[in-house]
Amino acid sequence: MLRMIPLALTTFVLAGCQTALQKEIQDNRFARADGRPIRSSPALLTQAQLDLDYCKGEANKAALSAAPIYARGVVGMIAADQVNQRRQEAVFDVMKGCMAGKGYAWGPKAV
Structure with missing residues (x-):
């Protein structure tokens, strides 16, 4: 039972963190x-949706090419989470690059 306390605390701490990627996606378009x-x-709307769907597919292909992450213990879980965040950022970079190739720019939402 006592072994589960650090795991539970780590889970709550990591769950409460908003990654830089989540903030970027929230603040941009x-x-x-x-x-x-x-x-x-x-x-234009139809073309944008087609381009977005195509680029999501390209990003998914990039995500599928990554090897699985194995973790052991709390420190291993934290390290695996950091690797996973870097992978998510790289996959989103693939998405942004694909959309740039289709004629779209990634930037702040209009107020």
């Missing part, structure tokens, strides 16, 4: 690089 609003026409 994709927009057309040419400045035209995506919602200005049904054709």
Whole structure:
């Protein structure tokens, strides 16, 4: 029972942390690089959705290519979480690069 206390505390601490990637996704969005609003026409909206779906697929392929992470103990779990966060950031970089190739820019949401 006493062995579970550090595990439970670590879980609560890690669960309460918002990663930099989560904050970036929350505060930013994709927009057309040419400045035209995506919602200005049904054709642009449809194309944006197709491009987004395609790039999500590319990001998923990148995520699937990663080897599994094995962890042992609390320290191992923390290290595995850090590796997983770096992987998520790399996969999202693939997504941003794909969208840039399709003519979209990643930037702050308009207020």
